[in-house]
Amino acid sequence: VDTLEQAVAAAAAASRRAGVEIWLAVGQRDADEAVEVLSEVWPGMTLAADVVHALAYAGNYVSIARVGATAVGASVAFRGHDAEGPLLHSHSTGVLPGTEGAASGYALKLHQRAWALAEDLPRIEWTFDPLVARNAFFNVTKLGATVERFHEDFYGQLADGVNAGDESDRFVVIWRLAGERASSAAAGRAEAPDIARLRSAGAQVVLAVGADGEPVVADVDGEVVLAQVPTDIVALRRRDPALATAWRRGARAVFGPALRSGRRVVGVDRDGWYVLG
Numbered sequence: 117v118d119t120l121e122q123a124v125a126a127a128a129a130a131s132r133r134a135g136v137e138i139w140l141a142v143g144q145r146d147a148d149e150a151v152e153v154l155s156e157v158w159p160g161m162t163l164a165a166d167v168v169h170a171l172a173y174a175g176n177y178v179s180i181a182r183v184g185a186t187a188v189g190a191s192v193a194f195r196g197h198d199a200e201g202p203l204l205h206s207h208s209t210g211v212l213p214g215t216e217g218a219a220s221g222y223a224l225k226l227h228q229r230a231w232a233l234a235e236d237l238p239r240i241e242w243t244f245d246p247l248v249a250r251n252a253f254f255n256v257t258k259l260g261a262t263v264e265r266f267h268e269d270f271y272g273q274l275a276d277g278v279n280a281g282d283e284s285d286r287f288v289v290i291w292r293l294a295g296e297r298a299s300s301a302a303a304g305r306a307e308a309p310d311i312a313r314l315r316s317a318g319a320q321v322v323l324a325v326g327a328d329g330e331p332v333v334a335d336v337d338g339e340v341v342l343a344q345v346p347t348d349i350v351a352l353r354r355r356d357p358a359l360a361t362a363w364r365r366g367a368r369a370v371f372g373p374a375l376r377s378g379r380r381v382v383g384v385d386r387d388g389w390y391v392l393g
């Protein structure tokens with residue numbers, strides 16, 4: 117498991133590889149810049165720049181990923197506390213459209229992790245849409261987080277261009293920062309689960325993409341079960357809103373009861389397969 121020094125070194129290496137520098141926001145202009153970036157990622161999203169400035173001023177985490185003087189990504193997170201103790205709640209992290217997949221989001225998250233460990237916050241939590249397969253892979257596999265809770269329509273209606281018209285069901289990701297999974301992920305040893313192997317070992321499928329792209333829900337049980345979601349729900353929402361709604365309902369029917377009964381997401385592969393253990 118990582119020490120703070122290792123976390124700082126991993127974050128610095130990630131920034132170098134991505135070719136970005138991560139800066140903590142200082143002052144209203146930086147806060148404006150962070151909000152500008154995030155509103156390009158989620159057009160129409162409402163995040164008040166004065167509140168973001170106040171959050172940074174009060175000792176929360178607001179950062180910007182820059183290439184030279186140009187901002188390419190940003191992250192806004194604030195301190196919280198629950199029955200398990202102190203935590204950082206990451207509200208919004210994103211990189212500009214067209215720059216995804218170049219590892220600057222990964223660099224932002226590793227910077228956030230090192231910052232939180234230095235602040236004695238052992239855990240970062242955030243929410244994501246269970247239907248967004250790429251985020252699931254990024255969160256669970258690339259970062260080494262787990263998913264332990266599911267909420268129906270967590271934010272109510274969201275007006276941004278990515279989520280508008282859909283109900284905002286969310287998984288809560290828990291990133292135990294000094295734990296084994298997070299540490300190996302930060303060291304570049306993230307491993308995606310082998311779904312074919314799990315299936316031949318007897319793992320059954322509770323949710324899968326059917327022949328016409330529809331959700332197929334099955335009533336199965338077992339220590340480990342598998343659930344598949346579409347590879348690109350954001351495109352599907354635009355192309356076929358009715359089918360996207362069917363997916364919202366199908367995923368809710370599977371993930372809600374599974375997480376309430378104590379199952380956890382322990383792995384996600386690149387093709388939208390979840391492993392529920």
Ligand SMILES: CC(C)(COP(=O)(O)OP(=O)(O)OC[C@H]1O[C@@H](n2cnc3c(N)ncnc32)[C@H](O)[C@@H]1OP(=O)(O)O)[C@@H](O)C(=O)NCCC(=O)NCCS
Nearest residue numbers: 209210211216217218219220221222243244250251253254
């Ligand atoms: C999610 C996000 C922050 C990841 O940052 P990133 O710089 O793209 O991260 P990386 O390049 O290190 O990793 C991307 C990996 O995550 C996955 N991924 C997640 N979202 C992706 C996206 N929109 N485009 C491409 N890959 C994405 C890919 O599988 C990729 O894996 P690979 O590089 O091993 O093939 C970034 O893609 C993003 O801002 N997306 C839009 C906003 C968003 O969804 N934010 C997170 C909400 S929880």
